[in-house]
Amino acid sequence: xxxxxxxxxxxxxxxxxxxxxxxxxxxxxxxxxxxxxxxxxxxxxxxxxxxxxxxxxxxxxxxxxxxxxxxxxxxxxxxxxxxxxxxxxxxxxxxxxxxxxxxxxxxxxxxxxxxxxxxxxxxxxxxxxxxxxxxxxx
Numbered sequence: 641x642x643x644x645x646x647x648x649x650x651x652x653x654x655x656x657x658x659x660x661x662x663x664x665x666x667x668x669x670x671x672x673x674x675x676x677x678x679x680x681x682x683x684x685x686x687x688x689x690x691x692x693x694x695x696x697x698x699x700x701x702x703x704x705x706x707x708x709x710x711x712x713x714x715x716x717x718x719x720x721x722x723x724x725x726x727x728x729x730x731x732x733x734x735x736x737x738x739x740x741x742x743x744x745x746x747x748x749x750x751x752x753x754x755x756x757x758x759x760x761x762x763x764x765x766x767x768x769x770x771x772x773x774x775x776x777x778x
Contacts, residue, residue, distance in 0.1 A: 641672045688719045688729030694764035714760040738778045
């Protein structure tokens with residue numbers, strides 16, 4: 641079985657990672673799933689995972705082209721923002737609280753820019769919350 645990881649979008653086009661062989665062709669499905677979870681398991685339940693789900697959703701596609709552009713920029717900033725030795729996108733959802741979001745937003749020079757980030761984060765989190773078992777929106 642082979643797996644090609646989804647890396648996000650670049651200029652509106654889907655970007656895939658290199659193909660990874662996770663198990664031989666005759667492997668039982670239980671073993672394939674175990675191997676798959678080893679490959680991608682750490683990416684789930686992170687802020688980047690949540691925002692990627694939202695960005696690929698019908699709700700996101702229903703936004704106007706300008707809003708899609710603005711939201712995509714906000715998502716890029718959110719996931720790429722440095723947090724300690726890592727990026728905000730790799731932080732587990734269970735570790736994100738009001739204080740961590742406020743600390744992140746306080747780095748913005750203008751309240752308007754921070755409000756846009758909040759709007760995107762709220763929309764994405766609430767959309768995912770209706771479909772997946774994730775922590776409540778902080």
